[in-house]
Amino acid sequence: MAKFFGGGDQQIALEGEKQSLKCPLTLEMIQAPVRGTFCTHFQVFCMRSLYLLQGEKGRWMCPICQKKVFHPIMDMWVYELTSQSSNTEEDEM
Numbered sequence: 446m447a448k449f450f451g452g453g454d455q456q457i458a459l460e461g462e463k464q465s466l467k468c469p470l471t472l473e474m475i476q477a478p479v480r481g482t483f484c485t486h487f488q489v490f491c492m493r494s495l496y497l498l499q500g501e502k503g504r505w506m507c508p509i510c511q512k513k514v515f516h517p518i519m520d521m522w523v524y525e526l527t528s529q530s531s532n533t534e535e536d537e538m
């Protein structure tokens with residue numbers, strides 16, 4: 446599993462669509478992978494980044510498809526991947 450994530454670009458392919466484990470907003474590893482209520486894409490973004498960049502106002506917009514994010518939906522599958530991935534890398538915190 447660790448070897449799988451050993452490449453420079455942390456991407457996994459699923460059904461032809463690429464899923465990056467890096468947040469499209471901050472280009473950092475996603476800590477809380479979410480999609481918006483109306484998102485139809487596979488790519489997730491980081492809830493934390495959205496909160497930091499778009500604030501507390503609660504009218505978040507998906508950085509990928511620009512649709513409104515009413516209730517961010519956590520992707521547990523990606524979450525598992527990111528937690529496994531971060532275990533294989535040095536934590537810079």
Ligand SMILES: [Zn+2]
Binds near residue numbers: 509
């Ligand atoms: Zn979206």
